[in-house]
Amino acid sequence: MQSEEMTRCIESCLACYKTCLSMAMNHCLKMGGKHVEAAHFKLMMACAEMCRTSAHFMLIGTPHHKHTCRECAEICTECAKDCERIGDMDECVTACRACAESCQKMAA
Amino acid sequence: MQSEEMTRCIESCLACYKTCLSMAMNHCLKMGGKHVEAAHFKLMMACAEMCRTSAHFMLIGTPHHKHTCRECAEICTECAKDCERIGDMDECVTACRACAESCQKMAA
Amino acid sequence: MQSEEMTRCIESCLACYKTCLSMAMNHCLKMGGKHVEAAHFKLMMACAEMCRTSAHFMLIGTPHHKHTCRECAEICTECAKDCERIGDMDECVTACRACAESCQKMAA
Amino acid sequence: MQSEEMTRCIESCLACYKTCLSMAMNHCLKMGGKHVEAAHFKLMMACAEMCRTSAHFMLIGTPHHKHTCRECAEICTECAKDCERIGDMDECVTACRACAESCQKMAA
Numbered sequence: 001m002q003s004e005e006m007t008r009c010i011e012s013c014l015a016c017y018k019t020c021l022s023m024a025m026n027h028c029l030k031m032g033g034k035h036v037e038a039a040h041f042k043l044m045m046a047c048a049e050m051c052r053t054s055a056h057f058m059l060i061g062t063p064h065h066k067h068t069c070r071e072c073a074e075i076c077t078e079c080a081k082d083c084e085r086i087g088d089m090d091e092c093v094t095a096c097r098a099c100a101e102s103c104q105k106m107a108a
Numbered sequence: 109m110q111s112e113e114m115t116r117c118i119e120s121c122l123a124c125y126k127t128c129l130s131m132a133m134n135h136c137l138k139m140g141g142k143h144v145e146a147a148h149f150k151l152m153m154a155c156a157e158m159c160r161t162s163a164h165f166m167l168i169g170t171p172h173h174k175h176t177c178r179e180c181a182e183i184c185t186e187c188a189k190d191c192e193r194i195g196d197m198d199e200c201v202t203a204c205r206a207c208a209e210s211c212q213k214m215a216a
Numbered sequence: 217m218q219s220e221e222m223t224r225c226i227e228s229c230l231a232c233y234k235t236c237l238s239m240a241m242n243h244c245l246k247m248g249g250k251h252v253e254a255a256h257f258k259l260m261m262a263c264a265e266m267c268r269t270s271a272h273f274m275l276i277g278t279p280h281h282k283h284t285c286r287e288c289a290e291i292c293t294e295c296a297k298d299c300e301r302i303g304d305m306d307e308c309v310t311a312c313r314a315c316a317e318s319c320q321k322m323a324a
Numbered sequence: 325m326q327s328e329e330m331t332r333c334i335e336s337c338l339a340c341y342k343t344c345l346s347m348a349m350n351h352c353l354k355m356g357g358k359h360v361e362a363a364h365f366k367l368m369m370a371c372a373e374m375c376r377t378s379a380h381f382m383l384i385g386t387p388h389h390k391h392t393c394r395e396c397a398e399i400c401t402e403c404a405k406d407c408e409r410i411g412d413m414d415e416c417v418t419a420c421r422a423c424a425e426s427c428q429k430m431a432a
Binding site for chain 2: 218230234237238241242245268271272275276277
């Protein structure tokens with residue numbers, strides 16, 4: 001149904017969605033301080049939503065997935081950088097980088 | 109397509125979804141303190157998601173909407189109470205109460 | 217919290233989401249024939265999802281809403297054209313056009 | 325963050341979401357006939373959405389996941405049966421059964 005590359009990208013998107021949502025809700029809210037800065041927290045939530053949507057578009061099998069993948073790569077890259085700045089967010093940095101790389105290929 | 113009552117319930121669900129998500133992201137994160145307590149914030153996010161899903165089920169037109177409406181009424185009632193406890197969340201209390209009442213009828 | 221223009225755009229997105237999802241599920245599936253052509257039906261589902269996500273980004277209050285609004289305008293324009301081609305989809309054409317116009321302004 | 329059992333249930337929910345959405349969009353629409361019967365197709369879409377939401381609730385880490393998992397188990401069981409009736413949907417039957425079993429445990 002999907003190319004191998006698309007199957008991998010769906011996995012990367014859902015992995016990043018899981019990590020961003022779960023870390024925001026269970027790590028950031030517990031840590032407090034800079035972890036709940038509005039700009040950081042909103043970016044985490046936007047990243048989770050975009051990854052979820054990007055996976056959804058690839059599962060639908062619509063050619064518009066190229067555009068959602070491009071936007072997903074952009075948000076993930078920004079989220080990875082912001083998680084590095086905040087610190088103590090290694091799992092999220094890794095998931096965002098992997099998803100950005102995978103989405104970049106699909107967007108091309 | 110839908111009964112008048114269902115059309116109204118879809119509206120209540122989407123209104124509550126908008127209010128919960130928007131207040132969590134733009135009011136609670138700015139206020140900080142008890143507004144970003146994990147239990148309160150998670151409840152706001154769960155309420156937003158359940159309202160969104162409940163509307164989705166009614167739009168699909170599946171008989172399972174009765175079950176999602178029942179759960180939606182329960183979460184909204186809990187969220188209204190918690191927003192009252194936190195204070196300064198009147199808009200959310202009102203939207204949650206209206207949605208709970210509307211969903212209760214659809215679940216019956 | 218939001219500008220008036222953004223509040224209107226959130227409304228247009230959710231109105232288009234409701235119309236696309238509900239018509240696909242309750243009109244297209246009943247009519248059959250060209251209404252369930254894969255390309256048309258997928259476009260309806262992608263349009264519903266993009267509108268939902270675009271509203272979500274504006275509710276979060278993230279600057280990335282400009283990108284999701286741009287993509288939303290593009291899909292809605294395409295969906296409006298395809299619904300005209302299929303015929304008997306006036307409600308969807310109107311909702312998609314209104315949403316495309318509103319999102320175009322937010323994307324600028 | 326999550327128990328092992330919950331981590332497995334999140335995986336089952338997302339696997340079932342992927343299978344239901346992707347098969348509806350890429351298998352059922354292509355096959356046509358009974359595959360696009362309104363009742364069957366709506367059930368597939370409701371199942372995909374419920375699995376997605378159920379995973380979301382577990383990722384948020386809200387105690388309400390018990391209720392969404394209960395409803396998810398119910399829809400998945402019904403979807404598995406309907407996919408057996410339609411035939412040629414083995415992948416979906418398997419994913420729905422696995423998800424129902426996993427959600428049943430979480431709902432207890």
